[in-house]
Amino acid sequence: MRTIPFVTALLLPLTAMAQDRGPILDDVTQSHILPRFAQLAEATQQLKAAAEAECAADAPGLRDAYHAAFDDWISASHLRFGPTETGDRAFAIAFWPDTKGFTPKALSQLIAADTGLDDPDAFAQTSIAGRGFFALEQMLYDPAFAATGEAEQRCAVIRAITTDINRNADAIAEDWQSYALVLTQPGADSPYRSDEEALQELFKALSAGLQFTSETRLGRPLGTFDRPRPNRAEARRSGRALRHVELSLVALRDLAARLSVDHPDIATSLDAGFNKAITRAQKLEDPVLAGVATPQGRLRVEALQQEINDLRAIVATELGPTLGISAGFNSLDGD
Template identity: 50%
Template sequence: EVSVAARGLFALEHLLYDPAYKGYAEGSYTCRLVAAIATDLARMAADVETEWRETEAPLLLDPTGSADRRYLSEKEVQQQFYTALQAALEFDADTRIARPLGTFDRPRPTRAEAHRSGRSLRNVTLSLEALRDLARALSDQPIPVTEAAFATALETAADLDDPVFAGVEDPAGRLKVEILQQRIDAVAAAVAGEIGDQLGVTEGFNSADGD
């Protein structure tokens, strides 16, 4: 009955952490909305898990043995995961970091993801750790260049004492955030040159490509 903006983790974060909403009374409209969003999230998570276990995972494991000809070969499955890896790295650099960076004349720190709950940098770090695991799983050979690039990016994130990228408004702080963005771009380049070449695949379309 309300806008789609009231759905999902970030709507929930807004209600739980924004000073205009937090501290609501039990049974109030805000309280009931929080409960509704949480219930909706739980339902969506259960649906995703069920679809993964019952449909997607079996299809990816045996792409040519299914009547669903979504994938015509194991190579297409590899490309799907490779595209997911590169798209996620792109999202970290071009959305999670670029949005608060804005421009030098007009930085936008309040556009940082999950800034109200202080998770902006933590979300980037957790994403990099998960993507490193995916990169390792994608390759059956050593990937020293990719490993080194991930290590450098994670070290840069660990050294960045700016949990919500508020420092983008200060030239010195902005430079540190830009360096992290560059480190993530370097990871994407390493993945392309090492894993992509090894698998013989290139990045396919992803949801950020539009029409």
């Protein structure tokens, strides 16, 4: 029994040294990360322009631009390190879950306020709960806000939010131009001291992304059998809950494929697992996951959640060790 950890300890660094991690870091950065944030900056620019053109909550151009930009955020939202975390930009773009109902409170205050909405710097200092896509969703789709305050004031709030989303998306995309260098060239001038550390950051993005989709995007509406919580589904007001599950899986499939490129057998099982889960999500035809409240619908959502958990197991037990992720008893516990 004692020899097993000893042998593992000897072999891991050798395996790590035997492989050049540079190509994977370059590939993920150039082909997975940078295009996503460039696309988000572009889509949020169009969202801002749409709100400038017409800011009624039911304006088709505004709603289309909202969906398009939100899609691009969800497709990038697993990349939670570096530029997205500076100044809590990612949280300001998407404040969810909102367990204490901060967003409607913040929006009511913004609608009641007379100043500051046309000053992007001042707006950026307001609560993150009243900013970002989830605040915008309530302004566009929640009947409670369709009639709150004057139309002009509601319009100003919508424009302030879209401008703020675009500012944050631009800032992330711009910062990534330099952060791409520190991620792909670890060392003394980088927060990552080695290729392994940079790779571990990407691995964490994959595993945390899967965890969030399984435990939070699906787990929150699932609740318990006795007490399902369909009203806790993500972005249900605009009918996007299932779409977020699908978009996140598609994005994570791409990242998983790039991280497993040196291990074809693992890549194959990951790809099969992702395809199975994505197909199942597409077949659910339940955009707001309302089915969690019925026994039959619930089974189908639970089956999807199980498939994502199976993927998490492959990622943790098969992919992780190839990237030098320690599987310590306490280091993985997180308590």
